[in-house]
Amino acid sequence: VRTDPTSVSLAARLSGLDVIALGDRMYELCESLFPICRSITGDGVRRTLDILGDVVPMERHEVPSGTAVFDWTIPPEWNIRDAYVADDRGERVIDFRRSNLHVVGYSAPVRRRMSLHELRPHLHTLPDRPHAVPYRTAYYDDSWGFCLAHDALEALPDGEYEVVIDASLADGSLSYGETVIAGRSAEEVLLTAHVCHPSLANDNLSGLALLAVLGQELARVDLRYTYRLLFIPGTIGSITWLARNEAHVGAVRHGIVVSGVGDVGAASYKRSRRGDAEIDRAACHVLGTSGDDHRILDFHPYGYDERQFCSPGFNLPVGRFGRSPHSEYPEYHTSADDLAFVGDEALVEAYDAALAVLDVLEHDRPYRNLSPCGEPQLGRRGLYPTTGGQAASDTVMAMLWTLAYSDGDTPLLEIAELADLDFARLDAAAADLVGGGLLAPQ
Numbered sequence: 001v002r003t004d005p006t007s008v009s010l011a012a013r014l015s016g017l018d019v020i021a022l023g024d025r026m027y028e029l030c031e032s033l034f035p036i037c038r039s040i041t042g043d044g045v046r047r048t049l050d051i052l053g054d055v056v057p058m059e060r061h062e063v064p065s066g067t068a069v070f071d072w073t074i075p076p077e078w079n080i081r082d083a084y085v086a087d088d089r090g091e092r093v094i095d096f097r098r099s100n101l102h103v104v105g106y107s108a109p110v111r112r113r114m115s116l117h118e119l120r121p122h123l124h125t126l127p128d129r130p131h132a133v134p135y136r137t138a139y140y141d142d143s144w145g146f147c148l149a150h151d152a153l154e155a156l157p158d159g160e161y162e163v164v165i166d167a168s169l170a171d172g173s174l175s176y177g178e179t180v181i182a183g184r185s186a187e188e189v190l191l192t193a194h195v196c197h198p199s200l201a202n203d204n205l206s207g208l209a210l211l212a213v214l215g216q217e218l219a220r221v222d223l224r225y226t227y228r229l230l231f232i233p234g235t236i237g238s239i240t241w242l243a244r245n246e247a248h249v250g251a252v253r254h255g256i257v258v259s260g261v262g263d264v265g266a267a268s269y270k271r272s273r274r275g276d277a278e279i280d281r282a283a284c285h286v287l288g289t290s291g292d293d294h295r296i297l298d299f300h301p302y303g304y305d306e307r308q309f310c311s312p313g314f315n316l317p318v319g320r321f322g323r324s325p326h327s328e329y330p331e332y333h334t335s336a337d338d339l340a341f342v343g344d345e346a347l348v349e350a351y352d353a354a355l356a357v358l359d360v361l362e363h364d365r366p367y368r369n370l371s372p373c374g375e376p377q378l379g380r381r382g383l384y385p386t387t388g389g390q391a392a393s394d395t396v397m398a399m400l401w402t403l404a405y406s407d408g409d410t411p412l413l414e415i416a417e418l419a420d421l422d423f424a425r426l427d428a429a430a431a432d433l434v435g436g437g438l439l440a441p442q
């Protein structure tokens with residue numbers, strides 16, 4: 001009998017949850033966030049945080065434009081109402097109202113008539129993917145532009161066009177959301193997702209949906225660690241959070257940047273800059289013993305917010321979890337990264353993998369074998385199958401490995417790595433052995 005409910009896995013404690021309902025919740029969240037025009041600042045981010053905040057309560061932060069954050073400065077706030085290119089009959093040939101990807105993010109306002117020849121340098125297309133609209137941004141410079149399908153550009157006749165971007169770049173603030181779910185320890189697990197992309201589903205509505213629903217679920221159970229969830233604009237958001245929490249980051253024991261978890265590609269984990277932090281080993285172990293295709297990537301200084309968390313001034317144990325890595329799938333940063341590109345099954349699989357990684361963190365600890373002189377007699381305690389002669393099952397092997405290495409110092413994850421057995425199986429064996437009086441948590 002397990003007297004301590006927290007000895008049971010998070011996955012088991014949350015298993016009352018209907019898997020279909022879980023997938024639907026994440027997918028529906030992607031659907032409701034999809035139409036919003038987000039950028040690194042502005043009302044689109046606030047509306048997004050409003051929707052996420054209905055799922056998982058969060059504290060909202062507004063950091064004024066002009067604030068210095070390490071080597072950066074919070075930029076002016078960008079808001080957009082409308083944008084289009086109209087032909088001489090007034091017909092919109094490029095229309096922000098049809099897709100917010102049509103406007104280069106952070107475009108300066110413009111309202112003038114010009115020839116196609118003059119307009120052309122401001123138009124961005126993908127000649128090798130002629131049906132897709134690219135996603136482009138113009139942060140930190142004073143330019144403007146439109147994005148469209150290459151086919152559509154080819155079909156534009158010469159002539160005069162009315163070019164309007166009804167946007168503002170003005171003093172305002174950068175918005176982000178922060179959720180803290182208190183655990184028994186003040187040591188923290190940092191989970192983050194970027195909130196700055198417009199209508200792109202995998203990058204990164206999938207990450208936002210997974211993180212919000214995961215936070216909602218974690219809040220229902222007793223936890224070892226305190227969980228800090230950040231919903232932040234990419235790069236400037238993580239730099240801003242680090243600048244405002246420099247004295248606090250020592251509490252971060254483990255961290256994961258969650259992005260691109262809704263496509264059908266294999267699960268992937270990018271190691272922290274440390275390379276062998278406990279989070280790296282936990283994630284590699286979970287993916288490695290899953291039996292599913294997966295990829296482990298070494299740290300490299302390009303990607304998402306792991307770049308900031310792992311910068312040498314912090315060197316936090318923060319890795320990145322996703323499915324297909326960014327820029328490795330043709331839909332990446334194009335209009336093809338839409339709601340049809342992500343699926344509820346892929347989201348649930350990613351959720352389960354993330355939860356399994358957190359389960360390792362929650363339960364990894366050394367134990368002491370209380371009967372260390374020779375093997376203890378498992379059968380007498382009802383822990384060994386009564387029919388002899390058969391090959392030891394994984395359950396028995398998990399108990400034998402746990403007993404053999406539980407010297408009071410060796411953490412369970414290290415034993416799982418040695419045994420090449422699923423951590424969850426060893427964790428269950430350890431709980432049984434504790435129940436049988438043969439093992440004590442250290």
Ligand code: ZN
Pocket residue numbers: 197203326333
């Ligand atoms: Zn992106």
